[in-house]
Amino acid sequence: MENYIAEWLHLVLRWFHVVAAITWVGSSFYFNKIDRSFRPPEPPVDGVSGQLWSIHGGAIYNYSRYPLGPGYVPGQLKWSKWESLGTWMSGALLLAVVYWYGASLNLVSGSADALSPVLAICVSIFSIVFGWIAYDVICKQINDERILFAVLGVLLSGAVWAFFQIFSGKAAFLHVGIVMGTIMAGNVWFVILPGQKRMLKAMADGTIAQFDVGAEAKKRNYHNNYLTLPVVFAMIGAHFPMVYGHELGWLAFILISAAGVSVRYFFNTMHAGEARPIYIAFGAALILATMFMIAPTPRSVVSGETPTVTYSQVADILTQRCVACHAADPSKAGFVEAPPKGLILDAAPSAVKAAQLVYQQAVQTHVMPPGNVTEMTDDERELLRQWIEGGAKAE
Ligand code: HEC
DSSP states (O other): OHHHHHHHHHHHHHHHHHHHHHHHHHHHHHHHHHHHHOBOOSSOOTTOOEEEEEEETTEEEEEEEOTTOSSSOOSSOOOOOHHHHHHHHHHHHHIIIIIITTIIIIIBOOSTTOOOHHHHHHHHHHHHHHHHHHHHHHHHHOOOHHHHHHHHHHHHHHHHHHHHHHBOHHHHHHHHHHHHHHHHHHIIIIIIHHHHHHHHHHHHHTOGGGOOOOHHHHHHHHHHHHHHHHHHHHHHHTTOHHHHTSTTHHHHHHHHHHHHHHHHHHHHHHHTTOOOTHHHHHHHHHHHHHHHHTOOOOOOOOTTTSOOOOHHHHHHHHHHHTTTTSSSSOOSTTTOSSOGGGOOOSSHHHHHHTHHHHIIIIIISOOSSGGGTTOOOHHHHHHHHHHHHTTOOOO
């Protein structure tokens, strides 16, 4: 029952989280697009630096940008702030439900020298808090945009690698995503919103002519813009064992994130009216390169050389290492109510049918058993490999 309730909590939180993230990323993309699409109004309008005409849902819209406000504080001012907070809060709760409550399955790496679940949770919390503090300090120290961008890129890449050494591949992807998401939400709440409050105050005080939005807020906006695609990739990538389960999963993450930044750059140039499609090609090339880099190595099965492993040898392994969860009535106390993904591995026909999936999850990658809870050995994986490469026969 306890797990049933946890699953529901998980489901509802995830729904909320995805919707909140859509509103956040959506409004961020939207405002970036508008901001880069502004052109000087013709004829000129007092105080308006840019104007944009737009059509949507059967009406024509006219946006005007007032860098120093319209001369008064508008009564009805829409803010963009709850989107980021809602996304971050629901993400934090999800992290707690899935990766802290389920630490032994989802968080720890499962290797022999893996951290204990409690220690792994401490590292998880620390890395999120430390990630924001380190980012914030570095931003304030380095003024040159390009150098800062490069330094942050190198540090984030280092974090990806480090998370891969500490956590399971899935949790590693997720933690990079959370660190980046925390930086983005922190930028909104600790830098951008306070800056806007100061701006409103200056408008009310009549000192707006001397007001400077400040390089800091611009910098943070710029970072948030480029972090969106990598963060979304982190969240989605954590569902693809072929990427996170690969030993070079950390490098794959870095390359695909770079592709995301490149694609984002293209869209920024496009909205500004000077599209540079080469950056789409560059992003595609990076993804293609990653695809080749982590492609499974096809093994040519030389008949006669492959020792024939029989199902009965494999059946023992499956029973010991998998069937606690992957059975019609999973016996592993309190873990699951039904076999995960409906996969049952307690008899020959179903094991034969699932052979390719098993190969992917327990041989090519070590995604299963999760956190290696059932302590599967490398020799057992090798036997499983030989059985499947030998044609996964039932007898
Ligand atoms: C502690 C419980 C547990 C054990 C033990 C376990 N699994 Fe899993 N397995 C899961 C869960 C949970 C999922 C679903 C993961 C997800 O949704 O990402 C899963 C998913 C899978 C999938 C993916 C199925 C699909 O349709 O995508 C395969 C294949 C798999 N397991 C094989 C194995 C093999 C082989 C073993 C033994 C070597 C094993 N599992 C041991 C819990 C377990």
